[in-house]
Amino acid sequence: MDARKILADLKARKYGPVYFLYGEEPYFIDLIAGYIEENVLSDAEKGFNQVVLYGKESPMATILTHARRYPMMAERQVVIVREAQDVPDLNRETGSKLLLDYLQRPVPSTVLVFCHKYKSLDKRRALGKQIDKLAITLDSKKLYDNQLPEFIREYFKDRNVSIYPKAVDMLAEYVGNDLSRLTNEIDKLLLNRKEGGTVTEEQVAKQVGISREYNIFELQRAIATGDTLQAGKIVSYFESHTRRVAIIPAVAFLYSFFSKLLVAAHLPDKNERTIASALKVSPYAARDYSQALRRFDRQKLTAGISLLRQADLQLKGVNSGSATPGQIFRELVYRIMH
Incomplete structure (x- = not known):
């Protein structure tokens, strides 16, 4: 049961x-x-x-x-x-x-x-x-990462509170599948917010302690749309805030993004609804995938995944030389986008 x-x-x-x-x-x-x-x-x-x-x-x-x-x-x-x-x-x-x-x-x-x-x-x-x-x-089984957004939406729904899709994704990514911690963060968010209405990504960012402008979701969007200027700003923020921004999880997040993009690249129909269904992501998140598929063909996606694997190894001390985590991440994003 x-x-x-x-x-x-x-x-x-x-x-x-x-x-x-x-x-x-x-x-x-x-x-x-x-x-x-x-x-x-x-x-x-x-x-x-x-x-x-x-x-x-x-x-x-x-x-x-x-x-x-x-x-x-x-x-x-x-x-x-x-x-x-x-x-x-x-x-x-x-x-x-x-x-x-x-x-x-x-x-x-x-x-x-x-x-x-x-x-x-x-x-x-x-x-x-x-x-x-x-x-x-x-x-009682651990939830997979792709089950977290539905759990979050249901948790808010049970409390008669609505939440924007991006805010759901931010909670899932930045808090993760420790459900006790996740529900504790949500409860604190609901307790501390003064205004009613739908919970926004700004409120989530403030509660979880992340930058509203310079976070992994905005970097994903910048990569998807080819916005090199915005990507550079976000990477600079990451590089100068390594105590607040964990670089290895950021690489893992982008690896997941590119892996799912490669799956989407093989879909016969690449509209946002089909992408959302096939990848089990929200319709809001499917927009990033749809935009990225216009920039990255299968060859570029495979190359991007290879770069991400290499960066992950470097961040864990394999052939990293004297490069800092921030420098490794900057080079990774540059090579992916160029």
Whole structure:
């Protein structure tokens, strides 16, 4: 089951007896466990009926002893096991058998939540094979980079706030796929903005701490349109602000751009809608790709990718000589554009 469906059921007060939340992405696990902790019981009921355990300190027998208790002056009790991946006997036959036996006959008045972070269950073992059938489970996977814009748009939509496409792309690129940090930056942005209306790239730049004019998106656009003057200004800014601007991620960003351009160059139809669909980018971003394809044929794109690979190696100390990161980046952009 996905996180949205689980949250929707919880908000409708449809509770399952056991939730097993696992996977590499902790954000969704914390989101669901946090909702259960805050909302299933009233404040008056929590004192006697809500228990938070930590896996390292709690063998399975201890956890299930709590789970088999009955609530006191309440309809249900909540037992949350944080860091369940550290339960000492979870991956042993004794512990997994105890849990499987409980899952066959769970106490209906208990909401038992396992927060098993950073890794999945071993699907070769009995528990891994049966858990999805016997509990409400979430396999919380890391989002790919191309999934981040949709996550950001949905996060704003859930809060009844609109955001411009470029602002979405800036958040995705500059914050990345650490969802806890990403949502924290968005929450701070929403808290600090005084005016209403649609969230702009200027507001995002101010919150994230990047220049509105001299950033990697504007450099990408300058390269796409052949604006050598603007590209030179941005590179100069990067070169003089290496503490604020990470050069290696900037090269990685341009490498991704050129790699996607090479894919787009092989499309039979190169209109912006087709490009956006094929590359899984926003229609706003597709404009840069469309413009760049007018300047770069397949041969130039292949050469650009080769230059980017070479620069990446130089920035990591391979055949870089005495050149600074800023100098390597300046030469890279010059050679790509000429």
